[in-house]
Amino acid sequence: MKQSILFYKAEKEAPKEADTVSHKLLLRGGFVDQLISGVYSFLPLGLLVSKKICNVIREEMNAIGGQELFLPTLQPKSIWEQTDRWEHMDPPLFKLKDRHEKELALGPTHEEVITQLAAKKISSYRDLPLYLYQIQTKFRNEMRFSGGLLRTREFMMKDLYSFHTDMQDFQEYYKKVANTYFKIFKRCGLESIMVEASGLGFTNDFTHEFQVLSEAGEDTIIYCPKCEFARNKEIAELKEGDKCPDCSRFLKIARGIEIGNIFPLGEKYAKAFNLYFLDKDGQKKLVIMGCYGIGIGRLMAAVIEKNHDEDGMIWPKEIAPFAVHLLSFDHENAKVRKVSDRIYQDLQKAGIEVLYDDRIKVSPGQKLAESDLIGIPVRLIVSEKNIGKNKVGLKYRDKKTESLASISSIKTILKKW
Amino acid sequence: MKQSILFYKAEKEAPKEADTVSHKLLLRGGFVDQLISGVYSFLPLGLLVSKKICNVIREEMNAIGGQELFLPTLQPKSIWEQTDRWEHMDPPLFKLKDRHEKELALGPTHEEVITQLAAKKISSYRDLPLYLYQIQTKFRNEMRFSGGLLRTREFMMKDLYSFHTDMQDFQEYYKKVANTYFKIFKRCGLESIMVEASGLGFTNDFTHEFQVLSEAGEDTIIYCPKCEFARNKEIAELKEGDKCPDCSRFLKIARGIEIGNIFPLGEKYAKAFNLYFLDKDGQKKLVIMGCYGIGIGRLMAAVIEKNHDEDGMIWPKEIAPFAVHLLSFDHENAKVRKVSDRIYQDLQKAGIEVLYDDRIKVSPGQKLAESDLIGIPVRLIVSEKNIGKNKVGLKYRDKKTESLASISSIKTILKKW
Numbered sequence: 012m013k014q015s016i017l018f019y020k021a022e023k024e025a026p027k028e029a030d031t032v033s034h035k036l037l038l039r040g041g042f043v044d045q046l047i048s049g050v051y052s053f054l055p056l057g058l059l060v061s062k063k064i065c066n067v068i069r070e071e072m073n074a075i076g077g078q079e080l081f082l083p084t085l086q087p088k089s090i091w092e093q094t095d096r097w098e099h100m101d102p103p104l105f106k107l108k109d110r111h112e113k114e115l116a117l118g119p120t121h122e123e124v125i126t127q128l129a130a131k132k133i134s135s136y137r138d139l140p141l142y143l144y145q146i147q148t149k150f151r152n153e154m155r156f157s158g159g160l161l162r163t164r165e166f167m168m169k170d171l172y173s174f175h176t177d178m179q180d181f182q183e184y185y186k187k188v189a190n191t192y193f194k195i196f197k198r199c200g201l202e203s204i205m206v207e208a209s210g211l212g213f214t215n216d217f218t219h220e221f222q223v224l225s226e227a228g229e230d231t232i233i234y235c236p237k238c239e240f241a242r243n244k245e246i247a248e249l250k251e252g253d254k255c256p257d258c259s260r261f262l263k264i265a266r267g268i269e270i271g272n273i274f275p276l277g278e279k280y281a282k283a284f285n286l287y288f289l290d291k292d293g294q295k296k297l298v299i300m301g302c303y304g305i306g307i308g309r310l311m312a313a314v315i316e317k318n319h320d321e322d323g324m325i326w327p328k329e330i331a332p333f334a335v336h337l338l339s340f341d342h343e344n345a346k347v348r349k350v351s352d353r354i355y356q357d358l359q360k361a362g363i364e365v366l367y368d369d370r371i372k373v374s375p376g377q378k379l380a381e382s383d384l385i386g387i388p389v390r391l392i393v394s395e396k397n398i399g400k401n402k403v404g405l406k407y408r409d410k411k412t413e414s415l416a417s418i419s420s421i422k423t424i425l426k427k428w
Numbered sequence: 429m430k431q432s433i434l435f436y437k438a439e440k441e442a443p444k445e446a447d448t449v450s451h452k453l454l455l456r457g458g459f460v461d462q463l464i465s466g467v468y469s470f471l472p473l474g475l476l477v478s479k480k481i482c483n484v485i486r487e488e489m490n491a492i493g494g495q496e497l498f499l500p501t502l503q504p505k506s507i508w509e510q511t512d513r514w515e516h517m518d519p520p521l522f523k524l525k526d527r528h529e530k531e532l533a534l535g536p537t538h539e540e541v542i543t544q545l546a547a548k549k550i551s552s553y554r555d556l557p558l559y560l561y562q563i564q565t566k567f568r569n570e571m572r573f574s575g576g577l578l579r580t581r582e583f584m585m586k587d588l589y590s591f592h593t594d595m596q597d598f599q600e601y602y603k604k605v606a607n608t609y610f611k612i613f614k615r616c617g618l619e620s621i622m623v624e625a626s627g628l629g630f631t632n633d634f635t636h637e638f639q640v641l642s643e644a645g646e647d648t649i650i651y652c653p654k655c656e657f658a659r660n661k662e663i664a665e666l667k668e669g670d671k672c673p674d675c676s677r678f679l680k681i682a683r684g685i686e687i688g689n690i691f692p693l694g695e696k697y698a699k700a701f702n703l704y705f706l707d708k709d710g711q712k713k714l715v716i717m718g719c720y721g722i723g724i725g726r727l728m729a730a731v732i733e734k735n736h737d738e739d740g741m742i743w744p745k746e747i748a749p750f751a752v753h754l755l756s757f758d759h760e761n762a763k764v765r766k767v768s769d770r771i772y773q774d775l776q777k778a779g780i781e782v783l784y785d786d787r788i789k790v791s792p793g794q795k796l797a798e799s800d801l802i803g804i805p806v807r808l809i810v811s812e813k814n815i816g817k818n819k820v821g822l823k824y825r826d827k828k829t830e831s832l833a834s835i836s837s838i839k840t841i842l843k844k845w
Binding site for chain 1: 432433434435436437458461463464467468469470471472474475478493495496497498499500501502503504519520522523524526527528530532534541545548549554558560565567569570571581582
């Protein structure tokens, strides 16, 4: 992609209301744009990252048997009444009426829709287990929305729902999803911890959140630095310095960003929508369910909170908008332009994703500053000084120093990387 | 994908309210499920087709310089008032209030959002032309919704917006998009005609619709069978048998399905949102715009209306949910199972997308009937009778006759296909 064409404009300053590092950098780097509070447009760079995150998630969901579908946003009042959630969701539902005066909600989650759907298709133990997921826009009528993509009213989410014949089968899958979540977050460049939390009206059981420890987060976590004990402060009557119930070490406290959650749903939704199956002995039983969410935008923001420096974002390789940022210094110079163009074409032919800063009337200093800001992992610099030696500048975004590489070796270096 | 696992259940009969061929077949084949009138879930088979259509569209949009982004559904009243469309959209907007009593609309289209966004980023002729598109869910508060995916209240749409310095540049791109649209529809298995139509409040100019001539459609088209003259009946004071204004032949009349449209927007939206640019001489001018839509679900339904027989759908190769349907007859038989499993693994390794009907306790007759129904282009049949001769049954969905092919030749046959 040529940067001269890219729909993108970097800003030196973030607007005053931007209150977290990720919020500031996403706005300054032209990754997102705010339409109204808590509602964002994803611009080309932001959408590229979002799609890469979605691809990681799809790969991992498919690897544990997930089948993708796509459920509606407009949901009838009746199904929300069947689970007694029409009035009791927190944050409340966005509600509206259609031209026939029928009341509808904008889906903040899809337990109701998927359970009534599953009840149409599941009848026998042979239809189970079943794992269905989607990646789709959710709506939550929040009162406060802040932190940029950390808390929004409209956001892209992956939600997986699992259906089982019995509790043991459910529990095994629940663990499998938990392990898959650690893997997904790791591929996105994040270390996460699994934290016990409340059911938030989805269930009366404990549930689990995946938290990234960060000052930008809204959650407070009590955790043990030595064992796996971790609880959301909401449900933990414990404080920093108390002893860990599991290993007796001293507990720590931290603010966290919740990037995913997993919920045992038991028979609650199956009961509400008559989701039964016939077991091997011909007995009618309720299906056991679980649900499992990941917010794409929030994950993206969390990655930035944990991967940045004072100059900008530092994207992990797997979810970077491009692999390579090729900077043509002094692009009005015909020699520089020719070499840059050739490198650009070569890399594209080799299937490497390149953002090519071919802009004229932009100083080398500004190109470097914007390159730091948008944080593509590998940077190649073509300047008059170096092409005389058949070299280009090579710098990794997460390293301090730049080195010189011969032009002929670029592809080999990038393939090894 | 193994059919024994696939979230899918074929129905022999369509519900009574299903009123078009595509509606009946999509429901019977488990491609979609109706949540409420005019609102559908896309099940795995339906989503696969939808994704393939989206990929065709993305390829063709990128080929004409389109950059993908993703705009919000929740849109503030203020931007709709700026274009005087808050009260005047037809069908009307879905409206709702947030917890701060602020009025919002669910986006039925994105001229307002994209123009105010472009105004933040465009300042010079160097920023133009610019082509931005998205594939995203739209909401239209229709009074009547019928025909399954032909007229819905919530639907996936590709919308492209173009921004130009002058009318000539706009007109050239408008023609380019028109040609690209013919190409997209052709790749999806559809012949379409371009029809003059009214501006529907988007513009006061004539606009163009892409219509597929079909009895399932809602539009009436006056067209000339000899030249390119074609008009939507809404704006044409002509009737069947009148003479073509261009070539004097007799005109024909037909009902059409509108699968795409292109709109010259002129300066209307630029004026409303102060979208100016400085030209080469430093003069401030309004940007000229166009917009270009394709409804994904409706296109999918139109493909079925034009590609089916009395037994079911007949998917064109490029957008079929799978390339090959592998049917294991008598899957309880160990020999049949072994051969089928091997063919399945071989094809998967070769990168061929296979749906593998490995269901037990389903008769060969039912497997054939369901295979006809869901319409995958190539069918391979493994039966005890034929594997003795090292052969499988080979049938193309759009041909009447089945032939025998040696098992060792399958991959070669499919690669040539």
